[in-house]
Each structure stands twice: as C-alpha cells, then as structure tokens.
Amino acid sequence: MQYLSTRGDAPALGFSDAVLAGLARDGGLYVPRQWPQFSAADIRAMRGLAYPDLAIRVLTPFLGGEIAAPVFERLVREAYATFRHEAVCPLVQTGKNTFILELFHGPTLAFKDVAMQLLARLMDHVLAERGQRATIVGATSGDTGGAAIDAFAGRDRTDIFILFPHGKVSPVQQRQMTTSSAANVHALSVEGNFDDCQGLVKDMFNDHGFRDRVSLSGVNSINWARIMAQIVYYFSSALSLGAPDRPVSFTVPTGNFGDIFAGYAAKRMGLPIERLIIATNDNDILARTLASGEYRTKGVFATTSPSMDIQVSSNFERLLFEAAGRDAETVRRYMNGLKQSGAFTIEEGELKRIRAEFDAGRTTVDEVAATIRTTLENSNYLLDPHTAAAVRVAVAHASGPVPMVVLGTAHPAKFPAAVEAASGIAPALPAWLGGLMTADEKYTILPSDLKMVEDYVSRHSRAVR
Numbered sequence: 001m002q003y004l005s006t007r008g009d010a011p012a013l014g015f016s017d018a019v020l021a022g023l024a025r026d027g028g029l030y031v032p033r034q035w036p037q038f039s040a041a042d043i044r045a046m047r048g049l050a051y052p053d054l055a056i057r058v059l060t061p062f063l064g065g066e067i068a069a070p071v072f073e074r075l076v077r078e079a080y081a082t083f084r085h086e087a088v089c090p091l092v093q094t095g096k097n098t099f100i101l102e103l104f105h106g107p108t109l110a111f112k113d114v115a116m117q118l119l120a121r122l123m124d125h126v127l128a129e130r131g132q133r134a135t136i137v138g139a140t141s142g143d144t145g146g147a148a149i150d151a152f153a154g155r156d157r158t159d160i161f162i163l164f165p166h167g168k169v170s171p172v173q174q175r176q177m178t179t180s181s182a183a184n185v186h187a188l189s190v191e192g193n194f195d196d197c198q199g200l201v202k203d204m205f206n207d208h209g210f211r212d213r214v215s216l217s218g219v220n221s222i223n224w225a226r227i228m229a230q231i232v233y234y235f236s237s238a239l240s241l242g243a244p245d246r247p248v249s250f251t252v253p254t255g256n257f258g259d260i261f262a263g264y265a266a267k268r269m270g271l272p273i274e275r276l277i278i279a280t281n282d283n284d285i286l287a288r289t290l291a292s293g294e295y296r297t298k299g300v301f302a303t304t305s306p307s308m309d310i311q312v313s314s315n316f317e318r319l320l321f322e323a324a325g326r327d328a329e330t331v332r333r334y335m336n337g338l339k340q341s342g343a344f345t346i347e348e349g350e351l352k353r354i355r356a357e358f359d360a361g362r363t364t365v366d367e368v369a370a371t372i373r374t375t376l377e378n379s380n381y382l383l384d385p386h387t388a389a390a391v392r393v394a395v396a397h398a399s400g401p402v403p404m405v406v407l408g409t410a411h412p413a414k415f416p417a418a419v420e421a422a423s424g425i426a427p428a429l430p431a432w433l434g435g436l437m438t439a440d441e442k443y444t445i446l447p448s449d450l451k452m453v454e455d456y457v458s459r460h461s462r463a464v465r
C-alpha cells in the first residue's frame, strides 16, 4: 500500500514512511492510494471478534506488508491492554434506536487514546528497526496532548513537544499534559488559540531545514495512522448493530474532522453506513460550509466543549481530495485560497458529493447544557459536553429504523465544571487518576511565534542532527 499527498507534489510513501512523515513535504495530508475493500461476507466473518482481533483484521491491509504480522499483532494487543473496559470501545443504548459508542476507557479518558496508544508503539517499532530518533510535535485543544504524552512518555527514541492554547483547556486536560515526570515530555503553553498552535505545527513541518534537522514527526490527525486506527470502532459498533445486514448512521462531535473522516473511510471500505452527521458547537465552520458551500474562517469562540473550539479543520482537506476525484490541483487551489483570504468556495459537483454522505448541525452552549440535563433525566446517562453536542444534533437527524450511534468522545470527569453546572452532578475522576489534581505541574509559556517555538524544540530535542 502506498500513500499519496492530497496536494500531489510530494513523493508517494509506504506505510512506515507515511507514519514517520506526519504531514507531507508539500503541506498535504497522506491518504491510501486505494481503499481496502471488505465484502459483506468479509464483514459478516468479523462478527464476534474481540476488539484487538478486529483491529488486526481491519488494519492489516493498510500496512502494505511493512510490519510483520506477529509484530503488528503484539503492538495492537499491547495498545488495547491499556484500556479499562473489556470491550475497549463499548456501545451503550440510551434511547429506542440511539446508542453511545464510549471511546473514553483509555488512559486519558478521551477517544484520542484509541489511536495514540497504537501510533506510539508503531512509531517506536519503526524507529527502533531503523536505529533512528524523532522529534514529535503536536497541537492540542486539550485531548490529543494528554493522550500523546501518556502514549509517548518515557520512550527512548522520541522527544515530544505538545503545544496547547494558554488558559483555554480544562484543568484536568492541562494537568494530563503538565504533570508528566518523563524527561522526553515537553508541555508548551502557547499564547494563542488552538488554530495558532496547529498553524505553528504545520509551519514547523513546512520549514524543511528545521524539519530535517530535528527529524520531525507528528501525532495529530494529520498523521494517517491516527485516522487508520479510528476506523476500527466504526466497524465494531456497526457489527454489534447488525452490519453488514443492517445500515447504521453516526453522529460525530467534530473539530479537526479526523474522527468523522475515519467513518467516511470505513464506508469506503464497505461498511454499510447510511449517514455521517457532523456535530459542531458554536465554532460551526463545517455546518456553515455544508449549508453554503463556502468554507470561511472567523474568530474562535470559547465554549464548554473546548476541544471542538477549532476553525481550521485539518482533515477536511482529505475529504476535499476525495470529493474532487483525487484531483490535487483542486485541493491546492482551495488551500491557497484559505491561506490568502481565509476562505474558498467548493464547486457544485464536489459539494453535491459531500452532501450525499454528510449532514451537519450546530449546537449552542445552552443547548449542550440542556442536553446534558435531559439525557440524565431521561436515560440516566451523564454526558460530557462534546458528546452532548453530538447527541443534540443526532436527535434532529434521527431517521426511522436506522440505528444512530453517537460517538462518546470524552469522559464527563474531564469537564467537571460544565457538567456540574448543567446537571448538578460533579463527575469524579476514576481512582487511577486520583493524584492528578495535586501533582506538580511543569510547562513552559511561549508566544505564538514560530522562531521561538522552533528554537525551544531545537534546544530540547535529542534527535537534532
């Protein structure tokens, strides 16, 4: 299997190189040259598999034979042994035909663990085989950072630098990034918002001198392996609900568009998905884009679902590439428009293809709070604000007999203030995170300035050539 850049000006790479590269050298994102295909019979044969076995079955075609089967099996089993639920990603029924796919039973209580625990092991394996080190940079609006730090802490071949927006993540999220005692972990509190952090990370990748000097790798969902690992839970939940003999719809709380793009990938691989519904908070660029065809950035609003406080939605580029019939020239034109004027307009045919698969809806902070309250009253289920945004949108899009699965992306204890204000219940952290709120914090505050961030990374990475 080879991986192509959405911008068409970087060499196609094999799996291991694509994992280490993160962002393509032309600024694009890697996608597989073709989507692996599973027939209805193949999918039927997946019924009853334990989550790690399903992951091995679904993901092996993406590896292109580059990771030996026994090694990959070991990495997958180790990754999912870190989860605290036997099913890894259990499905819980909350309404007549509505289900929450709980993705928060990993070490940092958010869906990011599902991919990050595997990605860290894959990277370590490839680096060890090659006798190399890497510098990892990542941007976070709160959850990616903690998951990445947990997964990479103490690994000898990588130094990890996580950029988070100063004062804009929840206290639990911040402490998951700042209380690691591992020498290879660097938490950087950047004076800006998430889009500034993500912009800095992309600028570091596009500064080829710096990129090569520090052997840069990325762990945001720009990295194909992140999306790849997230495909598996679409299969596991759809199988539980009768796939391939019964279609399923998904509503996904969306920010960087990685999680829902994994659902699109699952559909392209043969999983019978009826609709993919994008749920946003007040930062509704994706809902506006689907309605108008114009992708136009505006200021970022702080909400009670901070991990979705995003305007520049990285993985939308992967969808544009697909909708444009994999025409990299079109993607380059759109991305130039975004860079120059903060906007671009999607052509009619492409918009039609996107609307054929996706719907979108937005929610306000008040609606999120009301949804937390009513779901507790009606279903005795305590939602986190991100999942609540999706539940609200799902209700508006539920259609007849097709089961609706809402992706439960975080545990409510990550956002206790918002959850308590909405429901009167202060969700407690699980016992194994008991010391988190009293541990010493260690982080560095930096301005949103490329040179200063690069200088910090260069001085602290052991991968510098």
Ligand SMILES: Cc1ncc(COP(=O)(O)O)c(C=O)c1O
Pocket: 110, 111, 141, 142, 143, 144, 221, 253, 254, 255, 256, 257, 258, 259, 260, 307, 308, 386, 387, 409, 410
């Ligand atoms: C809890 C939570 N929900 C939803 C999202 C949105 O996911 P994505 O960026 O993959 O669209 C994020 C951040 O990415 C998150 O941390």
Ligand SMILES: N[C@@H](CCOP(=O)(O)O)C(=O)O
Pocket: 139, 140, 141, 142, 143, 144, 145, 219, 220, 221, 222, 255, 256, 258, 307, 308, 314
């Ligand atoms: N919401 C995310 C933002 C980064 O998303 P990613 O999936 O591209 O890593 C976060 O919690 O950091």
